[in-house]
Structures are given as structure tokens and as C-alpha cells.
Amino acid sequence: MKDRPLIEVAPHRRVVCLPPEATVRSACLGMRGAEATAVLVTDAEGRLLGIFTGRDAICRILAAGRDASTTTLGEVMTARVEALGPRNRAIEALHLMHDGGFRHVPVVDGGRVRGLVLRSDFRALERAQIEVEEEIFQVLR
Template sequence: MLIGTILRSKGSEVTTVSPAATVRELLARLAEHNIGAVVVSTDGVTIEGIVSERDVVRRLHDRGAEVLDAPVSAIMTTEVTTVGPDANVDSLRRTMTTQRFRHVPVVDGDRLVGIVSIGDVVKSAIEELETEKASLVDYLHR
């Protein structure tokens, strides 16, 4: 299965936040959209970073509550792993597991076109297994 297949099913909407937004504003955006990470982007098309709930928790632990008024750029990850819509989901699942991250922006060329979470990847694996199971059961009942 390809990443583009996941995007066709879940949609390509990506929640972004400006690097100048405060961490407090970031938290409001995460809560409002019930998500665990956002892409940091000035224009909604290019990727300047990514920031997750984990980033916030770690910085709160390190720096205390003053981090809430700091800009997102102060806590974001700037070296962002991305994937294209034609990438293989199995390969991405292995990468996400070994590198221990849960959200990967999808880019087509230099343009942000979606985001996939580990939940999306696991869901696609389960759907694939269910399809294979149904095919095998059908084959056995012939």
C-alpha cells in the first residue's frame, strides 16, 4: 500500500502553526483539532519544522512554565523526516518504529500535501490483513 492511498482515505488536511506562535497557542491548536502534532510553517506549504505534544512535555520539564510563552520555533524539531505519496507504507512503518516518531509530513516535490500518523499506518496494516484474510477464507470455501 502507498502513502497516497492513506491520504485519499483520511484526507489531506494538515494543521499548521507559525514558528512565531507561542507554545500556549500551539497547545490550543492541538486541543482544538484533537491531534498530537502540527507542522510548523509560515505559509502552510513549506515545512520549517514539526512540533508534538512530546516536545511540549519535555520542554516543560526542562524549562518550566515559561516555555508556554516561548515561540514554537524554540521547541520545534527542525530536521523533519518526510515521505512522498508514492512511498510504501510498510517501509514508513519500520522507519517510524525504529526512529520513534509518530507523525510524518507528506510532501509532493517541495509542497506539503498531507500528514500521516502511526495510527494511520497501523490502521492501513490492519485493513490489509483483513483483506488478505477475507481472500484466504474465500479461497478455502471454494
Template structure:
């Protein structure tokens, strides 16, 4: 079975996005309706500014007791998120997620169009195993060199 790309692995191509001035409340409601773990913060028509995830809502809003109706996405987003092109292999994307502590990677076409968001949930067990093996190998090499 050939390696899948991140674009092939994402079940839905719909991109959930909101403007930076939208409230955290709006984002949480949109994410709940779409059964989605992240929302892209976009400046119309197509400029990606950041990403807000479920974890961000917990750590940057709830844990700080911020008012979700008053807090803007621009205040809690991760700016300039790491993105990958659509031809990225799933195992390589999982490796990025593991090494950098992310859970979501926007998929961006060469023309800068957002094609979707890859999540570790989109990976198959063998693709995760491949990434874990690569992570372990990288750590061994770093230990040997360090």
C-alpha cells in the first residue's frame, strides 16, 4: 500500500475559519457544530493568521478564567502556524506533530489556498508507528552526537 498524503487522509475538505475579531465563544460554537478540533483564524479573503484549537480554549481561556464572549481569537490564537503542502506523507506530518507538540497542521496549496487541516486522528496506526520509529531513531542519533 503506497504512503498516503495528508490531503488524501483528511475526511472532510471543509475548512473552518473565522476572523481574528471573532469571539472565543463563536469559535467554540462553530467547532462544536462542525465536530472539529480547530478553527483557522483568517483575514479575508485568504490570509492565514493563526489557529485556535480545543487545547488553546482550555489552556488560554478556561484556565485563565477569560470571558469567552469578550475574548477575541487574535488574543488566544497560535500565530503563524506550521503548515504543510498537500503532498506531505502522513507519517512525516505525524512526525512534525510529535516533535513540535502540535495536534493540527493546516494543509496549504502552492497558491496559498488552505485545503484542509490534518490532525493525528487522520493517521492510520501504521503511519503513527512509522513516525514513532523515526522519532526514536532521531533521539538515538541526537544522543550519540550530543
């Protein structure tokens, strides 16, 4: 059970990947078409360069008054992306999301994108267990 790879968490999910030159508008259209909450920004070989989320669209584009038709993903993506490999366990992704305060973890193998794990992939009970562990950890400090 502990060898279960991350990629099995949601193998049906279509991951939206776009180059850094793509506009935010095209990213938003891609997210809408795929019913996705994020776009992985990749180079021509499929290597992960960054991530752009629906939350980024609101905070970095709409709220900032930027033009989504001319702003590129390379200008507004999060470039320092926490990623895991396909041999990592799903619970590691949940811990990473909890500790980092984000909702997406790309799965990368050999530098290339292989999938995307979302916080919503986990049941409420699993998320609650992480919170219990955090409380225990705080008490033990």
C-alpha cells in the first residue's frame, strides 16, 4: 500500500500545459475547457517551468487590473513549484499541500510533467487527519 504512486490519485484528469509565451486569456480558456483549476507552464520538451491557477487569475490579473489578452503566463506564473515524483505516496502530496498552503502538486518524472494532484482529490477524512497530526506536532514542540 505504501508504494502506491501519486499518478494513480487521478489518472483520468486532463492536465492543461501551456508555454510561458501563452497569454493568461488562453490559459483561462484552457482551464474552462478542461474544467481545470490550474495550468502547468512547460517548455517545448514538457519540463515544468511554473504553475498558474484560477486564484492567480483573480489576484494577479483581475485585482491588479492587468490585461489577460496581453499578459503572458511567464510574467505571472509561480516559478518555484513544489513537485513530487510518481514514486512518492499520495499522503506526501497532501502533507506538501498542507505545509505549503497550496492546492496543486505537479507530478514530474525525469523533469517532465506526468500529472497533477489536487487537494480535492483527497477525502475530508484524510485532510482532517493531516490537521490532527499538525496539532499533535505543535503540542510536542
